[in-house]
Amino acid sequence: MTTLADPVPGGRPADLRRVAALTTTLAAQDVRGIVLAYVDTAGVTRVKTVPTARLEAAVSWGVGMSPVFDTFLADDSIVSTDVLGSPDGDLRLYPDLDQLVALAGQPGWAWAPVDRITQEGERHPGCARTFLRRMVTEAAERYGLAFKAAFEIEWALGLGSAPAGEFVPAVSGPAYGAIRQVELGDFLADLLAALDAQDVDVDQVHPEYAAGQFELSAGALDPVAAADRNVLARQTIRALAQRHGLRVSFSPAVLAGSVGNGGHVHLSCWRDGVNLHAGGERRYGLTPDAESFAAGILAHLPALTAINAPSPASYLRLRPSQWAGVFTAWGRETREAALRLVTGSAGRQRQEANLEVKPVDLAANPYLTLGCLIAAGLDGLVAQRPLPEEITGDPARYDANEAAKLGVRRLPTTLAEAVTEFRADEVLRAALGPVLADAVSAVRLGEAAAVEGLDDDRVAAAYRWAY
Incomplete structure (x- = not known):
C-alpha cells in the first residue's frame, strides 16, 4: 500500500x-x-x-x-x-x-x-503525485470509496542503429503475430524477469497492431501505486531495450498516419472491499454509485482530453475508427467507445468488472490522469448522474441527428480545442487547484504553439523520442 x-x-x-x-x-x-x-x-x-x-x-x-x-x-x-x-x-x-x-x-x-x-x-501545489494522493484520501473520507487502477502501456520498438531521429521497426510480421514474439523473445523474457524482480505484476504482454508495437498490461493497484508502476515499468522497458540494441518510443504517434500508442486506463470503485461495478441492480450489474461515477467521467471527457491527450502528437492518434475512443459514448465491451464497460468473465465479475477509459496516451502524466478521472467520477456520483443510452459498434457511423439523440459528441480534434474545454470545466479546475490548473493550460497552449504550421509528419517527428 x-x-x-x-x-x-x-x-x-x-x-x-x-x-x-x-x-x-x-x-x-x-x-x-x-x-x-x-x-x-x-x-x-x-x-x-x-x-x-x-x-x-x-x-x-x-x-x-x-x-x-x-x-x-x-x-x-x-x-x-x-x-x-x-x-x-x-x-x-x-x-x-x-x-x-x-x-x-x-x-x-x-x-x-x-x-x-x-x-x-x-x-507544492504543482505536484501531480500529491494531487492524486489528495483525491484518493478525499474520496475515502467523504464517500467511503477506494479505487483499483491499471494502465495499458503501448510502445514501439525501433532499431538502435537507425539514423538519428528516424524510426525503423525492430521487428517484422503481422499484428499480434507469433513472428514478432519469436523475433524479440529474448527481450520480452528479460523484461518479464526484470519486472518480476521489481514486484511489478504483469497480466499480459503481447505484440500489438502498429509497426514494432507491443503492449504490457499491469496488474491493478491503488491509484497512486498504479501511477508509480506506470512510470517504473516504462523506465524498465526503456532500459532493457537499450541493452538489447533497441530504442523505445511511447509517443502517441511514432509515425503520422499509423495507429498510435495508447495508455488506456482501467478504473473501478470499491466500498468496504466490494466492487461497485458488479452485483448491482443497474445495467450489467452496476450499482447506482458506479453508474453515476461512470456518467461523470463520460460528461467530463471533452475537458479530460487536455489532461489525457496532452501532446500535439496525441491528435494524430485520436482518429475515428481506430479504437482510440474519440466520441463521448459508452458501451459494454465496445472498443470504439471512449468509455468501455468491462464486465468480466462469468464467475469473475466481482473481481474484474471495471471501466476502461480509451482516449488516454502515454504523453499524459499518470497522476494527473487518475486524479482528474476520480474528480470527474465523483462529480457524477454526487449529482447521481445517469448514464445515457449505450452504443454498439462504431459511433462514427451515426449521422448528426442520431448522434445528437444519443448524446454522442466528437472529442476535441486539436490541443487548443481541448484547452478551451478544460478552461470551461470548473470541476476539474477546482480539483486541481489554480496553480496546477493554470500550469496545465499554459503547457498545453505552449505545445500547440511549438508546432504551429507543421504538417503531421513533422509533428510526429518532433515528439517521437520525447516520451
Whole structure:
C-alpha cells in the first residue's frame, strides 16, 4: 500500500526507522545510486539521483529541484503562469520508501517516486503525485470509496542503429503475430524477469497492431501505486531495450498516419472491499454509485482530453475508427467507445468488472490522469448522474441527428480545442487547484504553439523520442 501521508521536514519517524536497513540492503545489492523520479505537467519524467549513502539525507530533508520544471514543454522550452515558470525558488523531493526498488534492468541503480514540498514544508501545489494522493484520501473520507487502477502501456520498438531521429521497426510480421514474439523473445523474457524482480505484476504482454508495437498490461493497484508502476515499468522497458540494441518510443504517434500508442486506463470503485461495478441492480450489474461515477467521467471527457491527450502528437492518434475512443459514448465491451464497460468473465465479475477509459496516451502524466478521472467520477456520483443510452459498434457511423439523440459528441480534434474545454470545466479546475490548473493550460497552449504550421509528419517527428 502506498504512503498517503505528506512528507515532513526532518522525515517521517517510520521512514527514518527504515532507512538504515534499506541503505544496507541496497548496498549489499551493489546499488550505487537512487533515481528520484516525478512526472512534469508535460508528461515528461524528470529525475535527480543521489548516491545510496545519501538516502537518509534525502528522506530527512529532501533533494532540491527548481519549480520551473512545472512549466517545461516536452522540448525543454519554458512557458509561464503568474506563479510558475520563473528561475526563482526551490522545492524538496522526498522519496516514497514504500515504492523504492532496485532496478533489475539497470544494475547499480534503485528507483523511487517522489512527492514535492516547498522549503517551508508545505505541499507544492504543482505536484501531480500529491494531487492524486489528495483525491484518493478525499474520496475515502467523504464517500467511503477506494479505487483499483491499471494502465495499458503501448510502445514501439525501433532499431538502435537507425539514423538519428528516424524510426525503423525492430521487428517484422503481422499484428499480434507469433513472428514478432519469436523475433524479440529474448527481450520480452528479460523484461518479464526484470519486472518480476521489481514486484511489478504483469497480466499480459503481447505484440500489438502498429509497426514494432507491443503492449504490457499491469496488474491493478491503488491509484497512486498504479501511477508509480506506470512510470517504473516504462523506465524498465526503456532500459532493457537499450541493452538489447533497441530504442523505445511511447509517443502517441511514432509515425503520422499509423495507429498510435495508447495508455488506456482501467478504473473501478470499491466500498468496504466490494466492487461497485458488479452485483448491482443497474445495467450489467452496476450499482447506482458506479453508474453515476461512470456518467461523470463520460460528461467530463471533452475537458479530460487536455489532461489525457496532452501532446500535439496525441491528435494524430485520436482518429475515428481506430479504437482510440474519440466520441463521448459508452458501451459494454465496445472498443470504439471512449468509455468501455468491462464486465468480466462469468464467475469473475466481482473481481474484474471495471471501466476502461480509451482516449488516454502515454504523453499524459499518470497522476494527473487518475486524479482528474476520480474528480470527474465523483462529480457524477454526487449529482447521481445517469448514464445515457449505450452504443454498439462504431459511433462514427451515426449521422448528426442520431448522434445528437444519443448524446454522442466528437472529442476535441486539436490541443487548443481541448484547452478551451478544460478552461470551461470548473470541476476539474477546482480539483486541481489554480496553480496546477493554470500550469496545465499554459503547457498545453505552449505545445500547440511549438508546432504551429507543421504538417503531421513533422509533428510526429518532433515528439517521437520525447516520451
